[in-house]
Amino acid sequence: MDRRSSVKVPDGKLVEVAVSGTDRIESARITGDFFLEPPEARAELEAAIEGHSFEVDRETLVASIESVDARLIGFDHDHLAEATLEAIE
Amino acid sequence: MNLRVVDSGRYSEPVQQALERVLTDRLVAGEIEPTLRFWYRDGPAVPLGRFQAYADEVATDYVEEHDVEVVRRITGGGAMYVEPGAVITYSLYLPRETVSDDVEASYAELDQFTLDALRDLGLAVRHEPLNDIAHPEGKIGGAAQLRTDDAVLHHTTMSYELDIAEMLRVLRIGEQKVSDKAIKSAEKRVARISDHIDADRSEVVDAMIDAAADRYDVFEGELSEQVLTEARTLADEQFGTDEWNRQL
Numbered sequence: 002m003d004r005r006s007s008v009k010v011p012d013g014k015l016v017e018v019a020v021s022g023t024d025r026i027e028s029a030r031i032t033g034d035f036f037l038e039p040p041e042a043r044a045e046l047e048a049a050i051e052g053h054s055f056e057v058d059r060e061t062l063v064a065s066i067e068s069v070d071a072r073l074i075g076f077d078h079d080h081l082a083e084a085t086l087e088a089i090e
Numbered sequence: 091m092n093l094r095v096v097d098s099g100r101y102s103e104p105v106q107q108a109l110e111r112v113l114t115d116r117l118v119a120g121e122i123e124p125t126l127r128f129w130y131r132d133g134p135a136v137p138l139g140r141f142q143a144y145a146d147e148v149a150t151d152y153v154e155e156h157d158v159e160v161v162r163r164i165t166g167g168g169a170m171y172v173e174p175g176a177v178i179t180y181s182l183y184l185p186r187e188t189v190s191d192d193v194e195a196s197y198a199e200l201d202q203f204t205l206d207a208l209r210d211l212g213l214a215v216r217h218e219p220l221n222d223i224a225h226p227e228g229k230i231g232g233a234a235q236l237r238t239d240d241a242v243l244h245h246t247t248m249s250y251e252l253d254i255a256e257m258l259r260v261l262r263i264g265e266q267k268v269s270d271k272a273i274k275s276a277e278k279r280v281a282r283i284s285d286h287i288d289a290d291r292s293e294v295v296d297a298m299i300d301a302a303a304d305r306y307d308v309f310e311g312e313l314s315e316q317v318l319t320e321a322r323t324l325a326d327e328q329f330g331t332d333e334w335n336r337q338l
Contacts (some may be wrong), residue, residue, distance in 0.1 A: 012220075012222065030338070032338050035141060036166035038237055040141075040236070
């Protein structure tokens with residue numbers, strides 16, 4: 002994982018996204034002190050981020066993340082997209 | 091609602107964290123009553139949040155040299171440093187339908203008996219969203235939850251008289267240099283119960299049980315041998331392994 006970025010949500014939690022790849026997100030890792038239900042959805046959220054080009058726009062990324070059936074607590078889909086976009090910037 | 095109170099038993103951190111899984115699953119299976127459990131640990135430890143990266147949170151060399159056990163929880167949230175007798179940790183295992191669906195509201199509700207107890211003892215505490223117990227001088231403690239279809243696990247750890255300087259050596263927040271400035275800064279963020287009220291740790295726990303009795307029909311209980319055996323097995327197979335604890 003050679004690119005990392007984190008977002009500290011105001012009054013919320015820290016979410017960090019680490020990605021690897023050259024012009025496309027080959028793999029992604031989401032970590033932080035957030036809450037997520039079910040916990041197993043973390044892998045699905047990572048899969049939703051993987052595969053996108055480094056040129057991906059925010060809307061597309063948010064839509065991918067929102068397609069995962071999970072409850073994000075202390076952060077939301079936008080924060081995850083924001084950290085991802087900063088990591089690949 | 092009947093609430094069994096378990097205020098006994100000293101276990102390693104892997105067994106403690108394994109008990110969270112076992113007791114939550116047993117509640118869902120209808121094999122145990124709703125329970126409030128107080129924790130007694132046998133050594134210094136770091137309960138790590140489910141989604142946290144091990145190397146980001148813990149001073150890895152220091153914890154290995156000083157036998158601080160780092161164990162990943164099944165709940166989200168952040169890493170803490172804990173020492174026997176210096177913290178108060180408790181867990182609630184409750185049927186899902188007895189807990190608010192609104193997560194933020196549920197944190198406040200489930201820690202309310204604790205706030206009541208601490209206020210009765212003279213401590214100015216309040217719930218601070220999402221999951222903190224706060225004092226004007228800093229954070230007293232924090233909670234984390236796991237929700238299944240049928241149960242809610244809610245556990246909270248508070249500082250009774252935690253060694254803040256040691257916490258800074260163990261957690262990565264203080265790794266760069268444990269300077270006086272870093273300690274002063276952390277002291278501002280961490281408030282300790284014993285600094286503000288003249289009550290033993292056990293008196294605080296007793297006050298909490300009394301406060302719980304205002305809300306629930308409490309009765310004393312113990313963990314069964316079957317539960318403990320299952321937790322010890324799970325500690326060996328999962329919660330005590332690098333595979334689980336260092337997965338991230």
